[in-house]
Amino acid sequence: MWKRYCGWILIWALFFGLFPQAAGAEAKVLRVAFDKELPPFTYLDRSGQPRGFNIELMKEIAEENGYELQYVPLEWEDALAYLREGQVDVLLGIKYTSTYDLVFDFSESFFTMSEVLLVPKHDSEIYTLNQLREKVVAVQRGNVGMDLLNNVRRVKMLVSFNQRDALENLMRGRADAFIGNRWTAEYLLNEAGKPDEYVMRSGLINPTDYAFAVREGNYELLEKVNEGLNKLYRDGTYTRLYSYYFEPYSPHVTDRYRKAVIGLLIIMSLAAITLVAIFFWNYRLKAEVRRQTAALADALAFQREVLDNTESAILSLDVGGRITLVNQVARRLLVTDEHALGLPIGTLLPQLPLQQALAADKPSLFEGEFEFGEGSGRVFHYYMAPFGNAESEHVGWIVNLQDRTEQKRLQARLIAQEKMHALGQLAAGMAHELRNPLTAIKTFIELLPKKLDDQRFRSQLLQYVPEEMERMNRILEDLLDYSRSKPLEMAMTDVRKLIDSVIGLFAKRAANEQVEVKVDIPPGIMVCMDRGRMKQVLINLVMNALEAMSASQTKRLHIRAMQGEDGVQLSVSDSGEGIADDLLPHLFEPFLTTKTQGIGLGLYVSEKIMREHGGRIEVSSRKGEGTTFILYFPEPREGVPSCQDY
Structure with a gap:
């Protein structure tokens, strides 16, 4: 019996003692x-x-x-x-x-x-x-x-x-x-x-x-x-x-050295110690100065090498706008040399906003473009930023210049190429539109010998042939409006009629691709705009929408307009594949495209046209659900083009 109790005690001790440990x-x-x-x-x-x-x-x-x-x-x-x-x-x-x-x-x-x-x-x-x-x-x-x-x-x-x-x-x-x-x-x-x-x-x-x-x-x-x-x-x-x-050095070696020095100090005279200390102090000071000077020279040489091998022209200015540094690229672009140091920046680059920068209460960044040399065609992009010293005091400006001449020329050529590509697609739609009135006119001409004496036929001939010819003339005028590059010609425009003219260009394609087109625009909405330029924007948006829905099961194109307190909103929605989230912030940048054809300037040009009208263009999209572009036309105010200004 006692052994059984001892066994239980041992089990409890193991359970509560060993396991917690x-x-x-x-x-x-x-x-x-x-x-x-x-x-x-x-x-x-x-x-x-x-x-x-x-x-x-x-x-x-x-x-x-x-x-x-x-x-x-x-x-x-x-x-x-x-x-x-x-x-x-x-x-x-x-x-x-x-x-x-x-x-x-x-x-x-x-x-x-x-x-x-x-x-x-x-x-x-x-x-x-x-x-x-x-x-x-x-x-x-x-x-x-x-x-x-x-x-x-x-x-x-x-x-x-x-x-x-x-x-x-x-x-x-x-x-x-x-x-x-x-x-x-x-x-x-x-x-x-x-x-x-x-x-x-x-x-x-x-x-x-x-x-x-x-x-x-x-x-x-x-x-x-x-x-x-x-x-x-x-x-x-x-x-x-x-x-x-x-x-x-380990501590015991350092200690022995210290004791030896103390011993030497006891032996040497005070004058000798002073002279030796001064001599060695001067020697070490000179060596340190040489070392620091060499290191500083190396650092400055390295920095100069980096500055001279950048692609940008770089100048530094003091707080008064006088030149303190010019790298090799700047000397080449501005056709100058080291003699420019100390000169006011206005003698080389009067286009920089220096007076505006000096008059500002707080130093800030300035960025923009200007033409260098009247009639030269050379375009410079400048970036002017303040810089300070170790105490965060403003001590001058850094000016970064880049020659954008070739980029501007290439951009102009690509915009023209994109426009011609769009015109080609537009012409295909217009060919269908022209064929209908031509067919009607041809039919009347073929029947003319047989029904010349038919009074009813002559009446219809005189009614329909001029109408069809006027229809052809409007189509050709639309094409010319789209292709011409000219200043804004602002006029009050009926939004519904403008949309109908754009939809008409794509009617055949929409029917062939089984696209359901819905236009929801109340009558009487008028906007001050350049009709030709705005038609170019809408053609681009409708064309993009049709291409985005090419692989979709459900194809719906919905165009809406509404009059708000701040102006008119016009939206173009499709049920296409949508736009990836990572592309949305860059959608209106030039040369961005996901198409196998085209160079990505359509939306860039559209956004530029909207800005010329004082409006803006926004986009919302979800991958796999579709995309909506919204055009905002503001009410006339200061800084916004008005029809009374033209």
């Missing part, structure tokens, strides 16, 4: 990816264990939050792909860029990463990025160094999967230079025993925030990581790890 031991597993060849930040030691500054930081954060880390060592591009696809939770170390910010969320920055240009010590040709032309440069795939080299002409890139392999290509003589981060280069050179055989030139390049990254939207984990980093800053752990991985 097992449940409490569970921890959330974080899969962390890192570049396996980026010492001293992240790397694998000889035993295959993860090591590095970033690794130690994440260990401390994981311990603080009760995470269990599962390391995933990868090549850099694979690490990016793993995080993007959700195969890992955290990427241990990534330079911030706006491109990566679209797909990842970044922690607070814990380091400033910079690139350096590394060359053999005996090299006497390469001192800046501009001197890499015709040279072979070793670089890691996906590294910012590749973006820098893309701005250097005729450079040859030897791309490796990691920085260790890239630096080995330099040490083996396969490359003339190496671009990578400074700390990894120093680590690998010390590891290879060659720190004195190579030198770093061109200063620090492209300093950028360096942080951890999580998948977009993983805010809970991101908050834990940021809290962990802040704690490491507060309790001194970050400083300890930073000193261990990045300071070249």
Whole structure:
């Protein structure tokens, strides 16, 4: 009996004692990816264990939050792909860029990463990025160094999967230079025993925030990581790890050096110490000035090279509108040279709105186009933006110029081509319209010899032949109105009659394609418009609607008009396939088309015509349900063309 009680007690002890401990031991597993060849930040030691500054930081954060880390060592591009696809939770170390910010969320920055240009010590040709032309440069795939080299002409890139392999290509003589981060280069050179055989030139390049990254939207984990980093800053752990991985001297060596200096100070006389200190201070100050001057010169030379190799003309102005910088493209376009520096911008470009900019209470952007040189036909697009100094004080303007002459000429030719294409389709419809009156006239002429004496026949001849000829004349007038390019000829126009004339052009096609056409326009709606131009807009909309319904089971074309408080609204709706959401914001841009034929200027021209009338055109569409275009004709007011103005 006693043994049975002991057995039950043992079972209860196991149930309430062991199981809670097992449940409490569970921890959330974080899969962390890192570049396996980026010492001293992240790397694998000889035993295959993860090591590095970033690794130690994440260990401390994981311990603080009760995470269990599962390391995933990868090549850099694979690490990016793993995080993007959700195969890992955290990427241990990534330079911030706006491109990566679209797909990842970044922690607070814990380091400033910079690139350096590394060359053999005996090299006497390469001192800046501009001197890499015709040279072979070793670089890691996906590294910012590749973006820098893309701005250097005729450079040859030897791309490796990691920085260790890239630096080995330099040490083996396969490359003339190496671009990578400074700390990894120093680590690998010390590891290879060659720190004195190579030198770093061109200063620090492209300093950028360096942080951890999580998948977009993983805010809970991101908050834990940021809290962990802040704690490491507060309790001194970050400083300890930073000193261990990045300071070249250990504490006990530094201490011995300090004691030796103290001993020397005791021996040396005060005067000698002062003289030596002054000498070395001056020497180091001069060296630092030379280094900073060289770095500044390199940076300015690089910036100048970038400015001179852009496609745009760029000028900078001071607050008074005097020229302070002119790049090579601007010198070529404006036919000027460095003597233009200091001159008022009005002497070169009087078309710029400088006086308007100077008179404004607050600096703002200005953008527009102007003709450069009277009668030259050259069209420039300008973008004039203010810029400030480090204290956000307005110190001048940046002017960007682009020569749009060829683009304007090409655009004019394409508009004419689009119009001729539309005219071809329009002529096909008119051929049918002309055939009907011609058939009637032909019939009367053929019967004329036989029924010349028939009074009833002569009456009908005199009635119908002139009517049919007038009908043909109206059709030809409509065609001429559509094709002629002329100033606006505003007149009060009956909207219903205008729509009927447009529908008549497509009547045969609509009947052949079994399109149900419905016109819902109350009588008496009048709008001040250029009838020919507006007919061009409506022909384009109806033509687009018929083409959109070519593959639809149900084909309905509905045209409505209504008089509102602010003007007249005219809508053209179809039951076609609709327009994709991503195309709607760009629908009225030139050259946008989804058709196998045509060049995409129909809606662009239509929107331009509506703006000339002081109105606007809007579109609503759902994929698979159809599309509606709405034309808004405002009531006459200031800035809106009125029939009384013509």
